[in-house]
Amino acid sequence: MQVKAAIGSFFVEFSRFEILSVGMALRSLSKDSLYVEHAEQLLDLEARFKLLERMAFARAISTGLAAELDALLMRARRLCAERDEVARNSARFDSDPLKPYSVPTPGKPKPPKTRSAGYARLEEIGNLLMPTPAQIQAYTNEAIQLQEAFRAISEKIDEQLLAANAQAETGVE
Numbered sequence: 001m002q003v004k005a006a007i008g009s010f011f012v013e014f015s016r017f018e019i020l021s022v023g024m025a026l027r028s029l030s031k032d033s034l035y036v037e038h039a040e041q042l043l044d045l046e047a048r049f050k051l052l053e054r055m056a057f058a059r060a061i062s063t064g065l066a067a068e069l070d071a072l073l074m075r076a077r078r079l080c081a082e083r084d085e086v087a088r089n090s091a092r093f094d095s096d097p098l099k100p101y102s103v104p105t106p107g108k109p110k111p112p113k114t115r116s117a118g119y120a121r122l123e124e125i126g127n128l129l130m131p132t133p134a135q136i137q138a139y140t141n142e143a144i145q146l147q148e149a150f151r152a153i154s155e156k157i158d159e160q161l162l163a164a165n166a167q168a169e170t171g172v173e
Contacts, residue, residue: 006137009140010086011083013143013147014143016147017147017150019040021146021154022048024154025154026040026051028153028154028158029055046080049077052073056157061157061160065157075146075149083139086139089130
């Protein structure tokens with residue numbers, strides 16, 4: 001049960017990152033909030049990451065800020081891969097693998113089948129692939145750190161773009 005709780009916590013924090021933090025970064029780079037809203041609804045997470053990269057290039061953010069954004073996107077992509085792996089393996093906790101699905105048949109019931117050694121070995125391998133609660137907690141912490149990092153970079157982008165707009169309005173270079 002501890003693993004299920006850890007997985008649930010991870011998915012909650014990852015969802016916050018995916019919905020709130022990535023959206024905040026998109027809003028920092030876009031002048032069109034309606035466009036961002038549609039992008040959030042229509043694009044998967046990887047497509048929104050690519051959109052962030054392209055918008056940063058189009059808005060000509062500083063090289064340092066672009067490098068920081070690239071590093072954050074790499075971390076986010078790694079965490080996405082971990083989330084996908086946890087999701088694949090967490091299905092094991094949603095069903096009891098020892099309970100076979102039975103289909104009622106008319107007539108004499110068949111005796112239950114014994115599990116083969118191969119099936120037992122496959123289950124052992126599956127247990128090795130499942131992240132431990134400590135690993136899942138580390139993923140949760142990474143999701144929280146990414147939320148904070150995306151908030152910080154969104155603020156930096158806002159500041160830089162405001163400064164660039166102020167310079168353009170005054171004509172000072």
